[in-house]
Amino acid sequence: MKDQERRASAWVEISLLLTVIFFGTNFVAVKLVVEVVPPLLFAAARFTFAGLLLFVILRLLEPATRLKRGDFLPVFGLGVVGITLTQSVFTIGVSLTTAANTALIYSTAPVWGMLLGFFLGLERPRFSGVAGVGLCLVGVATVVYGGLDLGGTSLPGDALILAAAVCWGCYTMLSIGLLRRYSPLAVAAYPMVLGGLAAFPLALVDLDVDVAALDGTVWFAALYSTLCSSAFGFAAWQRGVSRVGANRVLVYQYLVAVTGVTAGILLLSESFGLQQVLGAVVVLAGVYLARKR
Numbered sequence: 093m094k095d096q097e098r099r100a101s102a103w104v105e106i107s108l109l110l111t112v113i114f115f116g117t118n119f120v121a122v123k124l125v126v127e128v129v130p131p132l133l134f135a136a137a138r139f140t141f142a143g144l145l146l147f148v149i150l151r152l153l154e155p156a157t158r159l160k161r162g163d164f165l166p167v168f169g170l171g172v173v174g175i176t177l178t179q180s181v182f183t184i185g186v187s188l189t190t191a192a193n194t195a196l197i198y199s200t201a202p203v204w205g206m207l208l209g210f211f212l213g214l215e216r217p218r219f220s221g222v223a224g225v226g227l228c229l230v231g232v233a234t235v236v237y238g239g240l241d242l243g244g245t246s247l248p249g250d251a252l253i254l255a256a257a258v259c260w261g262c263y264t265m266l267s268i269g270l271l272r273r274y275s276p277l278a279v280a281a282y283p284m285v286l287g288g289l290a291a292f293p294l295a296l297v298d299l300d301v302d303v304a305a306l307d308g309t310v311w312f313a314a315l316y317s318t319l320c321s322s323a324f325g326f327a328a329w330q331r332g333v334s335r336v337g338a339n340r341v342l343v344y345q346y347l348v349a350v351t352g353v354t355a356g357i358l359l360l361s362e363s364f365g366l367q368q369v370l371g372a373v374v375v376l377a378g379v380y381l382a383r384k385r
Contacts, residue, residue: 107331108332111344114316114321115325115352116347116355117316117355119191119356120191121317122182123187124309125310125313128302129301130301131183132297136180136288136289137295138288138314139284139291140288140289140292141318142288142319143281143284146280147282150278159282167283168290170263170283171282171286171288172287174264174267175283178263181253182252188252190356192352192362193249195353196371197254199257200257200378204261205262205264208266227377231373234371267279268333276335332344349372349376
């Protein structure tokens with residue numbers, strides 16, 4: 093029994109490490125795609141397809157799992173927050189700033205989830221939490237200011253990524269209740285399908301796709317983002333939260349930021365100045381301090 097538990101725990105850790113790679117490099121993949129595909133259209137198509145794929149897998153692996161009628165609105169609301177709002181805003185933001193800035197600013201998501209927990213009375217405010225939030229804000233400002241000096245970023249883009257981080261933090265906190273009643277795969281699949289479909293009306297604003305520019309690189313980036321980051325990544329992340337706890341999974345959030353910054357520099361030749369390095373250190377320190385127990 094203990095050997096089985098160790099093997100299961102090892103698989104969870106391995107899947108989380110793969111998710112770190114997929115999430116971190118996804119910033120680059122999304123940036124490549126939205127250069128030729130409208131951001132909202134890509135966000136809607138990406139998550140609807142990934143959600144349907146997870147739904148099929150859910151039916152095969154957990155045929156007895158059904159969404160209860162009373163949980164439809166909470167799940168739909170979770171999908172709107174975590175998919176429709178988060179990913180629509182995120183995808184537009186990525187198109188306006190660098191992958192490196194995106195990775196760092198997005199790493200503040202756990203802090204905003206913590207603040208929602210304070211507001212809902214799920215957690216009591218602590219000095220370290222308040223100090224961590226303050227550090228995160230200072231760090232984000234430093235990253236943004238340093239990025240503007242180097243070019244390739246914009247204040248609207250960075251602001252949208254910050255808004256997406258707030259939504260993602262809230263999504264993570266709000267999903268905890270559903271994880272007590274449903275499997276991680278179900279909590280990933282149902283909100284993703286509903287949230288992806290809800291994003292299509294927003295996508296109607298811009299359907300101008302540069303078909304001539306849809307080369308192999310763009311298709312590969314789109315499939316990579318859909319299958320690896322969205323489908324596998326979301327399911328593995330929820331499974332990690334369910335099996336080893338949110339605080340332990342949070343450690344991997346720091347690795348996502350590091351991976352994202354590295355991918356932006358290596359794959360897109362993005363610049364990363366000393367001021368951004370300082371901002372990165374402050375942001376990660378703020379996230380750590382805010383979530384310290």
